[in-house]
Amino acid sequence: MATRPAGTATRPAAGAPTVPAGTTRRRRPSGSRGLLYLFLVALTVMFALPLLWAVTSSFKPRGDIFTYPPQPLPIPFTLENYTRLLETQPFWGWFLTSTVVAVLSTTLSVFVCSLAGFAFAKYRFRGKRMLFDVMFSSLAVPFAVIVVPLFVVLVKAGVTNVYFSLIVPWVAPAFGIFMMRQYVEQAVPDSILEAGRLDGASEFGLFLRVVVPLLRPALGALAVWSFLNSYNSFFWPLIVVSDPAQYTLPLGIQALYGAEGRQVDMVLAGSVLAAVPSLIMFLLLRKQLLDGLTAGAVKS
Amino acid sequence: MAAVTERRTGSGAPARGSGLTPYAFISPFYLLYGLFMVVPIGVGLYLSFTEWAGLGTPLWIGLDNYTRLLDDGSFRTAVVNTLLYTLFAVFVVVPTALLVAQALNARGLRGRDFFRLTFFMPVVLSPIIIALVFTLVYDREFGLLNAALRGFFGWGGIDWLGEPSWAKVSVMFLVLWRWTGYLTIFFLAGLKNIPRELYEAAEIDGAGRVRSFFTVTVPMLRPVTAFVAVTVLVGTAQILEEPMLLTKGGPGEATLSVAMFIYREAFTRQQLGYAAAAGVVMFVLVFAVGRAAGSLFGVGKGR
Numbered sequence: 001m002a003t004r005p006a007g008t009a010t011r012p013a014a015g016a017p018t019v020p021a022g023t024t025r026r027r028r029p030s031g032s033r034g035l036l037y038l039f040l041v042a043l044t045v046m047f048a049l050p051l052l053w054a055v056t057s058s059f060k061p062r063g064d065i066f067t068y069p070p071q072p073l074p075i076p077f078t079l080e081n082y083t084r085l086l087e088t089q090p091f092w093g094w095f096l097t098s099t100v101v102a103v104l105s106t107t108l109s110v111f112v113c114s115l116a117g118f119a120f121a122k123y124r125f126r127g128k129r130m131l132f133d134v135m136f137s138s139l140a141v142p143f144a145v146i147v148v149p150l151f152v153v154l155v156k157a158g159v160t161n162v163y164f165s166l167i168v169p170w171v172a173p174a175f176g177i178f179m180m181r182q183y184v185e186q187a188v189p190d191s192i193l194e195a196g197r198l199d200g201a202s203e204f205g206l207f208l209r210v211v212v213p214l215l216r217p218a219l220g221a222l223a224v225w226s227f228l229n230s231y232n233s234f235f236w237p238l239i240v241v242s243d244p245a246q247y248t249l250p251l252g253i254q255a256l257y258g259a260e261g262r263q264v265d266m267v268l269a270g271s272v273l274a275a276v277p278s279l280i281m282f283l284l285l286r287k288q289l290l291d292g293l294t295a296g297a298v299k300s
Numbered sequence: 301m302a303a304v305t306e307r308r309t310g311s312g313a314p315a316r317g318s319g320l321t322p323y324a325f326i327s328p329f330y331l332l333y334g335l336f337m338v339v340p341i342g343v344g345l346y347l348s349f350t351e352w353a354g355l356g357t358p359l360w361i362g363l364d365n366y367t368r369l370l371d372d373g374s375f376r377t378a379v380v381n382t383l384l385y386t387l388f389a390v391f392v393v394v395p396t397a398l399l400v401a402q403a404l405n406a407r408g409l410r411g412r413d414f415f416r417l418t419f420f421m422p423v424v425l426s427p428i429i430i431a432l433v434f435t436l437v438y439d440r441e442f443g444l445l446n447a448a449l450r451g452f453f454g455w456g457g458i459d460w461l462g463e464p465s466w467a468k469v470s471v472m473f474l475v476l477w478r479w480t481g482y483l484t485i486f487f488l489a490g491l492k493n494i495p496r497e498l499y500e501a502a503e504i505d506g507a508g509r510v511r512s513f514f515t516v517t518v519p520m521l522r523p524v525t526a527f528v529a530v531t532v533l534v535g536t537a538q539i540l541e542e543p544m545l546l547t548k549g550g551p552g553e554a555t556l557s558v559a560m561f562i563y564r565e566a567f568t569r570q571q572l573g574y575a576a577a578a579g580v581v582m583f584v585l586v587f588a589v590g591r592a593a594g595s596l597f598g599v600g601k602g603r
Binding site: 036039040043044046047048049050051053054057065066067068069070112113115116118119120123125128131134135138139140141142143144145146147148149150151152153168169170171172174177203204207228231232233234235239249250253254257264267268271274275278279282283286290291293294295 | 319321322323325326328329330332333335336337339340341342343344347354400403404406409411415416417418419420421422423424425426427428429432433434436437439441442443444447450451477481485486488489490534537538540541545558559562563566567572575576579580582583586587590591
């Protein structure tokens with residue numbers, strides 16, 4: 001029942017019909033195949049159309065964004081929204097803040113989660129079950145409940161550094177620890193650890209030199225997951241960041257949109273630019289992310 | 301094989317029974333957990349018994365905030381709306397995701413990866429971007445949705461975000477759009493793990509596709525379904541971004557959710573004590589419902 005790593009070897013690669021398709025297809029009425037594709041294509045339209053429309057609209061002159069009937073293609077085509085955004089708004093500043101925060105969060109989070117996941121998977125210690133349950137049940141604590149008092153605590157403690165507030169409270173997500181534990185159990189054989197110990201490696205050295213290399217796919221998954229979470233997060237930054245000079249991308253876009261005259265043209269251009277890093281990251285590591293996310297759920 | 305793995309690490313595990321190493325390895329989590337979760341929960345609990353606008357000393361008022369919540373029409377609206385969103389997510393979004401996963405799992409399907417990625421795309425994007433795009437899609441005069449309705453059915457002009465019940469529908473559709481692809485990948489992974497022999501056996505017994513769906517697929521997917529249902533339940537109970545960014549809770553309070561209510565009381569009305577009380581109520585509700593659903597579906601067993 002393990003999804004990976006054994007699973008990946010046996011599972012036919014997506015797109016490559018290694019399954020003896022002929023035998024099954026014969027049995028199915030071809031009409032239902034057609035319906036199946038129709039259903040999937042309809043869904044694709046539903047999911048992709050709004051996004052594609054936003055992308056093409058970002059290349060339209062302002063007046064053409066709101067027209068009836070809606071124009072599918074940006075004719076005339078213009079880059080004016082982009083140039084105006086980059087000239088009049090501190091877009092790169094927002095981008096830099098978001099990226100720095102996301103990269104730092106991701107690095108810390110991957111380290112903390114994999115270390116804890118390793119401990120939960122491969123050590124026996126007193127109170128392990130209880131500690132694990134405490135960790136796991138923190139998943140059910142609603143964010144909205146924490147938000148108000150956490151903000152109060154940070155203010156009262158005199159934390160004024162925005163990077164601290166944006167990063168530190170969220171670097172140890174229980175979900176990440178759970179995911180890493182599941183993966184360590186499957187991917188790290190006890191014999192390797194024993195061999196390492198016989199060679200005189202310290203426990204932490206064992207983690208760094210033996211465990212981490214074996215975890216690479218799961219680390220990738222966790223990294224994309226936390227990068228996206230941090231890079232896209234909107235609500236928490238909205239609460240802790242008040243100085244426009246320290247805005248993250250989502251805050252900048254929100255401010256632009258909330259400003260007078262709803263500058264939809266620039267907002268669209270900004271959204272497209274802001275989405276590029278997440279999309280690249282996702283497309284590069286999609287397989288690891290999707291498999292990694294589902295590993296825990298499927299196994300337990 | 302899950303059970304085997306479980307047993308192996310459980311008993312035959314490394315003879316590292318003692319030592320502080322494992323505690324050191326998990327300590328960063330508990331340090332952060334204590335500082336940024338336990339402490340805030342305690343502070344929230346305390347604040348819920350006070351009246352406080354953020355300055356000076358909180359004034360102890362006992363249970364007043366809680367009794368006020370009971371009488372607060374806005375809070376009631378928020379609870380009802382949140383319940384509606386949650387029911388929609390559990391009974392519409394989850395089955396839709398299963399249906400999509402079932403379709404994507406069809407043997408010899410072409411373009412599976414493409415479909416899967418497209419459906420997952422909303423998860424990758426910032427909520428602010430999504431909300432912005434959908435504000436345009438739902439636009440009464442120039443929106444894509446009304447244009448499509450007019451084009452296909454000669455009927456449109458619905459004020460999607462301005463009319464109370466349509467605004468609710470719009471928020472729910474956004475929930476569907478944003479989360480279906482995410483849930484689909486869990487079901488898809490679950491479906492891939494069902495041994496094909498089970499279907500073959502069902503077929504030999506003369507079961508059609510619908511019957512084998514209910515006799516093989518549904519029971520075999522139980523663990524995944526449980527995980528997905530609980531995730532969705534807990535997630536939707538704290539829904540905030542969709543209504544806040546799309547409709548600002550409006551028109552009026554037609555789409556207000558509990559999480560939004562808390563945000564509004566705390567940060568736009570400076571009623572931190574009152575907001576904290578609403579937070580405590582929400583915490584209790586979500587925790588209780590999550591626990592109940594968890595034990596109902598058997599999540600966490602054998603863990």
